[in-house]
Amino acid sequence: xxVLIGYDGSDCADAALDDLGxxxxxxxxxxxxxxxxxVWLPPPPSxxxxxxxxxxxxxxxxPIYDKAKARAHEALKQARQAQQRLQTNFPGWQxxxxxxxxxPAWEIVARADQWKPALIVVGSQGRSALDRLAFGSVAQRVVxxxxxxxxxxRGRIEEPNTPVRLIAGLDGSLGxxxxxxxxxxxxxxxxxxxxxxxxxxxxxPSLMGRIVPGVAQTIDESNRAERRxxxxxxxxxxxxxxxxxxxxxxxxxxxxxxRVLVQEAEDWGADCIFVGSTGFSNRVERFLLGSVSxxxxxxxxxxxxxxx
Numbered sequence: 001x002x003v004l005i006g007y008d009g010s011d012c013a014d015a016a017l018d019d020l021g022x023x024x025x026x027x028x029x030x031x032x033x034x035x036x037x038x039v040w041l042p043p044p045p046s047x048x049x050x051x052x053x054x055x056x057x058x059x060x061x062x063p064i065y066d067k068a069k070a071r072a073h074e075a076l077k078q079a080r081q082a083q084q085r086l087q088t089n090f091p092g093w094q095x096x097x098x099x100x101x102x103x104p105a106w107e108i109v110a111r112a113d114q115w116k117p118a119l120i121v122v123g124s125q126g127r128s129a130l131d132r133l134a135f136g137s138v139a140q141r142v143v144x145x146x147x148x149x150x151x152x153x154r155g156r157i158e159e160p161n162t163p164v165r166l167i168a169g170l171d172g173s174l175g176x177x178x179x180x181x182x183x184x185x186x187x188x189x190x191x192x193x194x195x196x197x198x199x200x201x202x203x204x205p206s207l208m209g210r211i212v213p214g215v216a217q218t219i220d221e222s223n224r225a226e227r228r229x230x231x232x233x234x235x236x237x238x239x240x241x242x243x244x245x246x247x248x249x250x251x252x253x254x255x256x257x258x259r260v261l262v263q264e265a266e267d268w269g270a271d272c273i274f275v276g277s278t279g280f281s282n283r284v285e286r287f288l289l290g291s292v293s294x295x296x297x298x299x300x301x302x303x304x305x306x307x308x
Contacts, residue, residue: 004034029092121150148308167197172233180241182274195270274305
């Protein structure tokens with residue numbers, strides 16, 4: 001499995017590294033940890049490849065570039081620190097440290113387009129106050145633009161060795177089924193749980209609808225049919241996880257999935273919410289992604305994985 005990790009040395013970035021221990025990832029993986037210096041530099045020369053598993057931004061040795069050079073060196077230092085931390089926590093992983101220059105979100109997405117990882121991991125907030133105020137200068141853009149799955153990681157305050165708790169948001173789409181199958185194929189510690197959630201928004205007749213003969217009955221029949229479909233969906237979805245190590249429970253909650261999933265995760269103390277991305281073309285998806293997945297990413301108190 002290939003995993004690309006965006007790292008900026010912030011507390012949220014460190015939490016994202018620690019969160020990987022509860023992500024069900026394999027013991028063998030090829031990982032790039034990447035730090036981006038927010039400076040604009042000419043493309044590095046071909047000699048920028050350093051020996052070993054480190055790729056460094058090269059900055060011309062001129063006074064005008066002194067400040068940029070310091071930032072580029074700091075970015076590489078951060079990436080190496082994260083590399084060491086990951087190699088300690090995951091001795092079976094092959095971890096490479098890289099630095100780049102430019103916009104962090106675009107550099108991460110561009111590297112992913114080139115390297116084709118299965119998963120990108122980013123922290124929920126960056127180092128600056130602006131990042132905390134306007135969520136998504138990095139995380140939200142990566143979620144929206146990346147062609148692969150993205151995990152926006154938040155550390156959860158917990159007792160040591162507590163079982164993993166996951167939530168999967170289901171809506172019957174191919175995207176939500178893909179997210180469910182991703183959960184099923186990962187390796188989870190014993191005692192973990194997954195809760196399958198469907199948000200139901202039943203129809204309600206208007207005042208006129210209640211007066212007109214047959215309308216209320218038609219709506220009631222439609223709601224009952226929808227309920228039967230949801231129950232069947234949950235039963236089939238639970239079957240996909242039958243061979244996993246996770247204990248499976250199901251819930252039907254009334255309301256908007258954007259709020260239902262976040263509230264359920266907070267009430268239950270979930271580690272991560274898994275959601276599928278929309279099934280539109282890339283251009284339309286970038287415009288419409290906020291309908292559920294990006295909204296959950298921005299509101300949740302736990303990690304969120306958007307699965308493609």
